[in-house]
Amino acid sequence: MKSGHVFRGLNGALKGFSRIERWVWIGVLVALVISTLIRAAAALSPSLGTWAQEAGHTSALVFNTVGLAQAVTLSIVVAMPLLRYMLTRNPAGELAKALQTNRQSYLLEDLRRLTEHGELRFPAEELQIVSDNEALKEFSRINTECFEESANYSGDYVDKLLRNTSIQERYPKSFAYVLDEAGQRMGISMVIPMNPTGTLLYKKGALSDHDVMDIAVASMGEPCGCILLFAIGMLTDYRPDGGKSGGTQAIRTLIRSHVQHIWRVASDFDLETVPFIMQVERPSIVRMARMFGFRKLDQYGADGDPLFEITWPELREKLKSIS
Known part of the structure; x- marks a missing residue:
């Protein structure tokens, strides 16, 4: 129920955007939150640190993917408002x-x-x-x-x-x-x-x-x-x-x-x-x-x-x- 309220609130906050922009923003924010939680868990949990040392290539792939997701989503968060501004001011x-x-x-x-x-x-x-x-x-x-x-x-x-x-x-x-x-x-x-x-x-x-x-x-x-x-x-x-x-x-x-x-x-x-x-x-x-x-x-x-x-x-x- 609470997650539904969060979604409706987020959708309302993006009311001025087109439907496509809203879904892009929601997807980006979800990816950013999930990737941030994974990195935070890795930093705070000793068991994940031990797993990372033992898993080798697998752990590197996971953390590289998370890092890439964060980089991409942060870039979109920064770039989309600028792009929207430029397009609406042409x-x-x-x-x-x-x-x-x-x-x-x-x-x-x-x-x-x-x-x-x-x-x-x-x-x-x-x-x-x-x-x-x-x-x-x-x-x-x-x-x-x-x-x-x-x-x-x-x-x-x-x-x-x-x-x-x-x-x-x-x-x-x-x-x-x-x-x-x-x-x-x-x-x-x-x-x-x-x-x-x-x-x-x-x-x-x-x-x-x-x-x-x-x-x-x-x-x-x-x-x-x-x-x-x-x-x-x-x-x-x-x-x-x-x-x-x-x-x-x-x-x-x-x-x-x-x-x-x-x-x-x-x-x-x-x-x-x-x-x-x-x-x-x-x-x-x-x-x-x-x-x-x-x-x-x-x-x-x-x-x-x-x-x-x-x-x-x-x-x-x-x-x-x-x-």
Whole structure:
């Protein structure tokens, strides 16, 4: 049990690395620990010293192998961070990043028009509210697929369907598909109005995303404590490395449709005063949240990730200031 906790802790510490890098690091550290323990045991145990003298070539082979393992693993420990730094700072990569940022100016203009004037510069049909039980089943399947690699938010399809059904019964506009230019489903948006009790529990870190049910949701005409920006998800094929072209356009479509969804849900309550809250797992989304003016709250969510908050007027003013 303890070794399992150690492994999960180590895996969490390497959360910012790719999956391959994580396994390389874990393997290197395991080899380093084992080889160090062998050398320490040899130094401290007289019986091993006697065996080494009697075994001759065998003992030399063992200790040479251990020494080589230590040398290699220590070299990797030193070299990998340097290599990673060099690869992430290469001029071509920085240029590509700058070009992508420039292309996102179109997204910023989409959002400014919506927050300032309540107008859409893009087709409203990109967002398709889930309206019946059959659609919700498919939505929950996609929900499961989008988060299957998440450390904190992956889960069983049946559990997600049960939760989503409970939420939708209280507020039918909580879930929506995001459609591409051809009208195909490329992602999902989840925006949930929370009643004051649900809001309090969520902000205190006492309500997990897995446990949000109808009892915490505000229905039309009821007091709303916050609009929970529950999740956005993109199908694998539409991600920048997923095989389809136009990854940047897909991200633009997903984000602006999510903001349209937020606008539509919040307008059913009080767009100008009800705060928006989200719990964020990925560092890339944290950076985006800060760029858009979200405030990080002191309390962490029940799932272990930081909470962020903003209001519609604050988002509107922040978008005006972003060049």
